[in-house]
Amino acid sequence: MKILALDLGTSSVRGLVLDERTVPLPGALARRKMRLAVGDDGAGTLDGPGYLACLVECLDELAAAGHLRDVTLVAISAQWHSVLPVDAAGTPLGPVLTWLDTRPEPSDDHPGPADPDAFHQRTGTWWHRCYWSARLPWLRARVPAARFVGLAEYVLGALLGTVPMSVSQASGTGLLDLRTLDWDAEACELAGVRAGELPALAPPDWRGRLLPEFARRWPGLAGAAWTAPIGDGAASNVGSGCVDARRAAVTVGTSSAVRLLQPAPAGAPLPPLPQRLWRYRVDHDHVVTGAAYSSGGNLFAWANRELRLPSGAELDAALAEVPPDGGVPADPRFGGDRPPGRAPAGSGRLDGLSLSTSAVEILAGLMAGVCARVADDLAVIESTVAHPVEVVLGGGAVTASAWWRGAFAAALAPRSVRHQPNPEIGATGAALVALGRTAGAGA
Structure with a gap:
């Protein structure tokens, strides 16, 4: 087949x-x-x-x-x-x-x-x-x-x-x-x-x-x-093996999101939904609850285009000198808010710049800003299940950056955080749903 x-x-x-x-x-x-x-x-x-x-x-x-x-x-x-x-x-x-x-x-x-x-x-x-x-x-x-x-x-x-x-x-x-x-x-x-x-x-x-x-x-x-x-987003959860309340998926591609998938057959009562979280359908039997952000890999693309970043091993070495929560304090909402926020495009901000600030420190601050937003919303998601969850990182942007993975691990501590390196988690997840193997994806 x-x-x-x-x-x-x-x-x-x-x-x-x-x-x-x-x-x-x-x-x-x-x-x-x-x-x-x-x-x-x-x-x-x-x-x-x-x-x-x-x-x-x-x-x-x-x-x-x-x-x-x-x-x-x-x-x-x-x-x-x-x-x-x-x-x-x-x-x-x-x-x-x-x-x-x-x-x-x-x-x-x-x-x-x-x-x-x-x-x-x-x-x-x-x-x-x-x-x-x-x-x-x-x-x-x-x-x-x-x-x-x-x-x-x-x-x-x-x-x-x-x-x-x-x-x-x-x-x-x-x-x-x-x-x-x-x-x-x-x-x-x-x-x-x-x-x-x-x-x-x-x-x-x-x-x-x-x-x-x-x-x-x-x-x-x-x-x-x-x-x-x-x-x-639903496909990425399934492809990451995050198919029940034990694991939340944090995915960073062009944008980023944190999501929790739960069984919810059609017609059955749905779990209460906190005001700051959205909820969508995976299929007729499951829902996914979470938060999403307009900032993700697009921030790296902007910084790479505008700030003359080093590349490859040189960039990795420069980022390694920046603490996981370091860099320039930044609001990463360059593209505005995803719901329920209403900040328009152009709401991003960099604070505390000096004549010695480097392009790498700006990049690190933007990536750390995304981590902080995810950490805040993951705490709200956990309030709906009354126990800490394991976190699985996925998506091309975090796969490409060891520093970003480390920054997420620091921001989400003391939770267990691991990385799913499959570059095609969305396509894989869609295939698993089509085959009726959603529950088995988390085994």
């Missing part, structure tokens, strides 16, 4: 082929970097057709190398929160708004949810610019959209025909009732959406097939079953 795992991320789109144990096959990886368009006004967008073209290129590359032969299952990890306005034919009417876009704000003319706490407990979200409840009215004022989809629904719809939205992706919109697994009436009213403007919701056993033209293009995938996408 071979599994094609697709990772529809913000900074890249990737396809890799796994064996039946979800182990990547040697050389069976195709990747295309994506250009995230950011602006001083808070814009953070992707080009939908360009993204689709890059995914097609990845599949062409894997097919040309013979890696798609005998694939029977396709699993997908996809970014949460994205939204794309499309016309009746599914043609994009603008760019894809990503989680990084801070421009949509709730209208001052609307009082918001009748009971904000009850709304938060039902949907796991807030009336916030990150979610469709605020994003759709903002988009509608600018684009005459017939309907709205996420990035995953757009690219998969092009390959498979019209596809439903998974409950995992739907939970990231902020419009889903997490218990009933149906669109929440009050959230949809806030969003101003009418019948037919939202995708249908996928049932637990949904499977898709390639359209004939793509089945001919990639014959190895002609008989493969495509499974419903899961949110990239």
